[in-house]
Amino acid sequence: MPCLYCQSSRAALLYKATDMYDFVFDVVQCQVCKAVYLSPMPTSEQLDHAYSDHYYGEQEKKFFSPFEWVLDYFRQQRANKLASHLPANGRVLDIGCGNGRFLHFVSQLGEYELHGVELPGKAAQRAAQIPNIHLKIGTLERNDFAADTFDAITMFHVVEHLPNPPELLSILAQIVKPNGVAIISFPNIDSWQSRFFKGKWLHLDPPRHLYFFAPTDFSREMKKMGFETIETKYFNPEYNPFGLLQSLLNCFTERRDVLYEHLKNNRTYTANYSRFSLWLQILFFLAIFPFCILVDAVEAFFRKSGTVEMVFRKQ
Numbered sequence: 001m002p003c004l005y006c007q008s009s010r011a012a013l014l015y016k017a018t019d020m021y022d023f024v025f026d027v028v029q030c031q032v033c034k035a036v037y038l039s040p041m042p043t044s045e046q047l048d049h050a051y052s053d054h055y056y057g058e059q060e061k062k063f064f065s066p067f068e069w070v071l072d073y074f075r076q077q078r079a080n081k082l083a084s085h086l087p088a089n090g091r092v093l094d095i096g097c098g099n100g101r102f103l104h105f106v107s108q109l110g111e112y113e114l115h116g117v118e119l120p121g122k123a124a125q126r127a128a129q130i131p132n133i134h135l136k137i138g139t140l141e142r143n144d145f146a147a148d149t150f151d152a153i154t155m156f157h158v159v160e161h162l163p164n165p166p167e168l169l170s171i172l173a174q175i176v177k178p179n180g181v182a183i184i185s186f187p188n189i190d191s192w193q194s195r196f197f198k199g200k201w202l203h204l205d206p207p208r209h210l211y212f213f214a215p216t217d218f219s220r221e222m223k224k225m226g227f228e229t230i231e232t233k234y235f236n237p238e239y240n241p242f243g244l245l246q247s248l249l250n251c252f253t254e255r256r257d258v259l260y261e262h263l264k265n266n267r268t269y270t271a272n273y274s275r276f277s278l279w280l281q282i283l284f285f286l287a288i289f290p291f292c293i294l295v296d297a298v299e300a301f302f303r304k305s306g307t308v309e310m311v312f313r314k315q
């Protein structure tokens with residue numbers, strides 16, 4: 001299967017990865033543009049299964065409450081950062097807005113016009129209840145918005161899920177205003193976590209994550225679309241320490257991401273694990289989480305963090 005970024009068919013096998021349902025994928029790297037992708041691409045049945053209601057948790061929330069509070073803290077931080085790039089009355093689009101909590105925090109920071117796009121499901125139903133958000137349930141299409149509409153577009157951990165990322169990025173490039181910004185975060189395939197844990201890396205997340213880039217290669221692709229990279233943030237206590245911790249656990253458990261699914265309340269997935277085993281994993285989590293934050297600080301210093309958040313400005 002050719003690379004969607006550059007159409008080249010020259011791809012090299014990096015390693016294999018087994019998903020939550022025991023399907024095995026090749027993880028290959030395009031020898032021309034360095035994009036890393038799953039091969040073959042998951043079928044629509046595999047994706048439907050992977051995005052079943054468990055992905056968003058048993059309730060409408062993705063995680064149970066204490067974790068939602070922590071996530072709200074990080075959403076607030078992201079909202080503050082976005083607002084620092086916005087003019088008064090700025091127009092914002094959040095692609096893959098989930099339950100809309102991030103846009104809710106943005107709405108409290110000024111008189112902005114806020115738009116969100118989310119696939120149908122419980123998260124979108126929840127987003128639809130938030131006032132002051134123009135929500136499109138579905139996918140972003142080329143004729144949804146006129147050219148040069150938005151002062152900012154955000155895409156937090158979305159680009160790696162897209163079946164055709166360059167197609168969506170070209171739509172994004174069209175609808176951001178000149179001098180407007182795009183804030184995009186994604187797993188860093190050039191990270192130490194990715195290189196060390198390979199198929200067992202949490203943020204590889206097959207079959208949901210399809211395409212990966214190193215930040216420098218992504219930056220080059222964005223430049224082709226008319227964007228200058230103005231910031232790359234590596235240190236990220238929301239994503240990176242847990243990525244390390246869960247990947248470590250994946251070296252010892254038979255199935256991948258058991259603790260992560262347990263925290264998401266996915267009881268079907270963790271049914272074969274005893275309460276003792278699950279508590280042991282939580283204890284491990286609590287015991288080494290501070291250490292993992294420290295490791296992330298080192299990873300960030302060397303620009304090898306598990307995930308990155310990049311800010312681009314349209315020329």
Ligand SMILES: [Zn+2]
Binds near residue numbers: 006
């Ligand atoms: Zn390529």
